[in-house]
Amino acid sequence: KQWYQRRVAITAGIIKNIGAPYIEHFARCIVRIFTDTFLKADEKTRKLLFKLRSTWRDIFPVERLRDLDASIRDIDPNWPKLTEIENPGTVHINPNFLKSSEASPSSLKKKKVPTATLR
Numbered sequence: 001k002q003w004y005q006r007r008v009a010i011t012a013g014i015i016k017n018i019g020a021p022y023i024e025h026f027a028r029c030i031v032r033i034f035t036d037t038f039l040k041a042d043e044k045t046r047k048l049l050f051k052l053r054s055t056w057r058d059i060f061p062v063e064r065l066r067d068l069d070a071s072i073r074d075i076d077p078n079w080p081k082l083t084e085i086e087n088p089g090t091v092h093i094n095p096n097f098l099k100s101s102e103a104s105p106s107s108l109k110k111k112k113v114p115t116a117t118l119r
Contacts, residue, residue: 004037005045012052015059027064035071046076054082 011033014022026033038049056065065082072079 004040007033008037008049008052015056023059027060030060030064031068031071034068035075038072038075050079057082 011026011030015026034049034053038046041049053065053068060068069079069082073081
């Protein structure tokens, strides 16, 4: 049990402190490493794994993180779909909001800013 936790901790340390080319290497096996550890972890460790996973959005490709999340949801259906939270896709804006907040031509006048002369 401890070995699996250490393996994830060491992997995370290498990824964050050394980076490439290890990121590419671990991206290939992170789903297996993380899932194996999650299976053997108690509830407290699973919470720590969740926090760790939440830090990886800018490290691993989104597709790999989706695979990881899906693998963990097979074990624990309560695992959130983090990739959907991190990359929500489209943003819908009310067009009426844009119309009411558009700048009028008079508000676009340039303000005079004092300048200093260097000698």
